[in-house]
Amino acid sequence: MTTGHVPVPRHVVWGEIGAARFPVCIGPGEITNIGDLWIERRVGDAALVVFDGAVAALAQAVEDRLRAAGVRVVPVAVPPGEPSKTLQELERICRVAAQRGIRRTDAVVAIGGGVIGDLAGFVAASYQRGIKLVHVPTTLLAMVDSAIGGKTGVDLPEAKNYVGAIWQPQFVVMDPDVLAGLPPRELACGFAEVVKYGLLDSSELFARVEAWPAPLPGEPAALVELIRDCVAHKLNVVSQDELEQGLRASLNLGHTVGHGIEAAAGYGRYHHGEAISLGLLAALRIGHELCGAPVTWRSRTAAILTRHGLPTQLAADVPTDDILDAMARDKKASATSFNMVLVHEPGTVVLRQNPSRELVVAAIEELR
Ligand SMILES: NC(=O)c1ccc[n+]([C@@H]2O[C@H](COP(=O)([O-])OP(=O)(O)OC[C@H]3O[C@@H](n4cnc5c(N)ncnc54)[C@H](O)[C@@H]3O)[C@@H](O)[C@H]2O)c1
Numbered sequence: 001m002t003t004g005h006v007p008v009p010r011h012v013v014w015g016e017i018g019a020a021r022f023p024v025c026i027g028p029g030e031i032t033n034i035g036d037l038w039i040e041r042r043v044g045d046a047a048l049v050v051f052d053g054a055v056a057a058l059a060q061a062v063e064d065r066l067r068a069a070g071v072r073v074v075p076v077a078v079p080p081g082e083p084s085k086t087l088q089e090l091e092r093i094c095r096v097a098a099q100r101g102i103r104r105t106d107a108v109v110a111i112g113g114g115v116i117g118d119l120a121g122f123v124a125a126s127y128q129r130g131i132k133l134v135h136v137p138t139t140l141l142a143m144v145d146s147a148i149g150g151k152t153g154v155d156l157p158e159a160k161n162y163v164g165a166i167w168q169p170q171f172v173v174m175d176p177d178v179l180a181g182l183p184p185r186e187l188a189c190g191f192a193e194v195v196k197y198g199l200l201d202s203s204e205l206f207a208r209v210e211a212w213p214a215p216l217p218g219e220p221a222a223l224v225e226l227i228r229d230c231v232a233h234k235l236n237v238v239s240q241d242e243l244e245q246g247l248r249a250s251l252n253l254g255h256t257v258g259h260g261i262e263a264a265a266g267y268g269r270y271h272h273g274e275a276i277s278l279g280l281l282a283a284l285r286i287g288h289e290l291c292g293a294p295v296t297w298r299s300r301t302a303a304i305l306t307r308h309g310l311p312t313q314l315a316a317d318v319p320t321d322d323i324l325d326a327m328a329r330d331k332k333a334s335a336t337s338f339n340m341v342l343v344h345e346p347g348t349v350v351l352r353q354n355p356s357r358e359l360v361v362a363a364i365e366e367l368r
């Protein structure tokens with residue numbers, strides 16, 4: 001009889017978005033396969049490895065694997081955090097690429113959370129009018145959300161994510177082992193998006209999310225399957241609506257009110273996932289009032305969020321009027337957000353035109 005641990009199987013989900021077809025490889029230790037994937041996918045001769053300074057050791061491991069596969073590596077470290085998602089940083093990275101002879105046939109490798117994925121993804125989309133891209137997301141949020149779907153870009157001082165492009169990768173490598181070093185608050189923020197997928201996808205996924213034990217991230221084999229199912233959900237939606245003309249807007253569940261809270265509280269006070277935690281509860285309340293969604297989905301969701309350290313109560317000093325103003329600005333900025341995403345029950349999504357101000361106010365006030 002053999003004892004010891006059973007190896008966790010890797011999972012590969014294929015993305016098919018527009019003309020792009022690419023594998024998303026998920027598994028513990030998956031980083032070590034990057035050289036083989038690079039060769040299999042014929043990615044190019046050189047790699048511009050753009051990495052978050054907080055994951056330098058991981059980036060080093062990726063670079064070693066790429067060099068072993070015969071790839072010329074040009075590393076560029078980026079300071080951690082949203083302030084790096086700028087046109088200035090884009091220019092700096094593109095100039096390093098130019099100085100170091102990165103060509104049209106080479107590729108960008110993005111190693112980090114959503115900040116690096118968005119920034120380096122936009123380098124890939126714009127440098128020499130577009131070169132290949134490989135995503136190596138290192139936060140839970142980046143794995144289940146930002147590394148999938150092709151949205152890339154940077155912030156302007158005036159507004160977030162205002163300059164960018166849609167650009168799909170050659171492949172994506174997700175190694176849940178890297179989440180071990182992620183601060184608990186960041187893990188929880190990623191989990192808020194996982195809760196969103198539970199609500200959007202099915203009662204089956206919701207039940208698994210509901211049963212997910214604290215502390216995060218949880219047991220490796222189950223985690224790989226959880227990430228796989230969130231990725232598959234997003235890929236399926238985006239494959240039907242890459243440019244967000246309809247269905248893709250469903251991924252904004254919890255984000256209408258959530259963005260309003262994030263902005264009204266002042267960026268940074270609530271992390272994105274924390275604002276989404278509150279936004280999901282508001283959306284479930286509005287879904288109850290507008291579509292008769294059983295109110296139990298709200299209370300069950302609140303229990304999940306609480307268990308994982310996400311907020312279910314909004315600070316008294318964030319005025320409801322400021323949240324509504326921020327939502328109105330958000331709405332003007334994007335034609336698609338005129339629809340509010342609601343859920344009748346997990347897996348049954350309803351899009352509704354602007355719900356009344358009273359309903360939204362009541363849903364926000366319930367969070368106090
Ligand atoms: N493109 C999209 O579709 C999409 C979707 C959602 C969010 N986003 C963007 O993603 C960004 C947020 O992403 P995020 O939450 O991953 O934030 P992030 O990239 O800032 O990472 C969060 C923090 O974790 C650190 N970190 C990253 N990986 C780590 C690891 N393995 N171990 C230890 N520390 C690690 C980072 O240095 C940072 O301090 C925002 O800019 C948002 O606009 C994009």
Ligand SMILES: [Zn+2]
Nearest residue numbers: 193255272276
């Ligand atoms: Zn989000």
